[in-house]
Each structure stands twice: as structure tokens, then as C-alpha cells.
Amino acid sequence: MPFLVAAVVLFSAIATLNLVLTLAVIRRLRESPPAARKVAADPDLPELPAGSPVPAFHAEALSGRSVSDKSQSESEAVYAFFDSGCSSCRPTIPRLLDYAKRNGLNPDQVVAVVGGEAADAGEYVDALDGRATVILEETLGPVAAAFSIHSFPAFVIADPGGIVRRSGDSTSTLVAAAA
Structure with missing residues (x-):
């Protein structure tokens, strides 16, 4: 029985820590400016990056x-x-x-x-x-x-x-x- 109580207490502590960390991440995301959350645009085609001349055709x-x-x-x-x-x-x-x-x-x-x-x-x-x-x-x-x-x-x-x-x-x- 003492092992069961110890396991439940340990599991509860881990779940509580997980919840606290998740809430901290959510709070941090809400506080960050929208520009910081903006997803980067797709990169240029590697064979034809910005700044290169249009190929002859x-x-x-x-x-x-x-x-x-x-x-x-x-x-x-x-x-x-x-x-x-x-x-x-x-x-x-x-x-x-x-x-x-x-x-x-x-x-x-x-x-x-x-x-x-x-x-x-x-x-x-x-x-x-x-x-x-x-x-x-x-x-x-x-x-x-x-x-x-x-x-x-x-x-x-x-x-x-x-x-x-x-x-x-x-x-x-x-x-x-x-x-």
C-alpha cells in the first residue's frame, strides 16, 4: 500500500509540473508580438534564388x-x-x-x-x-x-x-x- 501512495503522489507531482510548464508556454506565446510568431515564408528555389538573373530562354x-x-x-x-x-x-x-x-x-x-x-x-x-x-x-x-x-x-x-x-x-x- 505505501508503494501505491508513493506512485500516486509522484504521478500527481509530475502532472502538476507539466500543467504549470504548459501554462507558462501559453502565457509566453500570448505576450509575444504577432511578428515574432509569423511563420517564415517558403524559401526561394535553390536553383534560382533572389538576385540571380532570369535564365536565357x-x-x-x-x-x-x-x-x-x-x-x-x-x-x-x-x-x-x-x-x-x-x-x-x-x-x-x-x-x-x-x-x-x-x-x-x-x-x-x-x-x-x-x-x-x-x-x-x-x-x-x-x-x-x-x-x-x-x-x-x-x-x-x-x-x-x-x-x-x-x-x-x-x-x-x-x-x-x-x-x-x-x-x-x-x-x-x-x-x-x-x-
Whole structure:
């Protein structure tokens, strides 16, 4: 019986200590400023970090317009990479278009590279047509290869001088660039 009493007392002491420490952590979190609790943005793509030049590329858009790193270097540009077989790509299109609208970008400044089978890219083309310059290519085709894109979706935001301002593989890239 004395062992049982000792075990209950020890267990109660440990539970009380746990409760006190948990309450102290909660209090500390409530006292910290919101900026200190802010989650860090996703890092840039390692192959294309901020400050690096936009890679050299050349492609023809669905509109017939020739698109290259040189043609895009005179104004801010957003490069978005999608794949027609990517289930998480389609939901990011409205966020891309919202970013372009909020920042006053015209369709020539928003380059959407859609990889995969042309027959499967229809819904991407429909969603982006008239709102972005659409380039169709095979999955991980020449433009994606020039940008060292390995996963989809991916976003690269460049300044008017053709220097990468931000890059990443989620729409938080767009949010961080807008801030």
C-alpha cells in the first residue's frame, strides 16, 4: 500500500509540473508580438534564388508571339510553371491571376508555361487565355529546363532588369513578393 501512495503522489507531482510548464508556454506565446510568431515564408528555389538573373530562354506562345528572357526584361514579369497532370496546379491559377491584377501586370508580363500533353492542357489554356502569355511544351520542356524547374507548380517573379526577386513552389511566393 505505501508503494501505491508513493506512485500516486509522484504521478500527481509530475502532472502538476507539466500543467504549470504548459501554462507558462501559453502565457509566453500570448505576450509575444504577432511578428515574432509569423511563420517564415517558403524559401526561394535553390536553383534560382533572389538576385540571380532570369535564365536565357526562347519560346513561342500560343498567340504566336515570340517570348524570351530579353523580351521580358523591360518590365516586371511573373513566370508560372504548371503541368497538365499536376493535381495541385489548377487551384493556383486564380491566385496567380489575382497577383497579376493587384500588381497591375498585363498579360504580356505573366508568362504561364504549361507542360504535358497538349490535349490535356485545355482547361489551363481556357483559364489563362487572355490573362497571361501561355506557352505549351512537354513536361519539363525547354523553358522549364532553362529555369531548372523540377516540380509543379513553380513561380518566379523578376524585376524590370531581369533579376529574380522571388521564386518558389507555392503561391506563398506570390504573397511574399506582394508584401
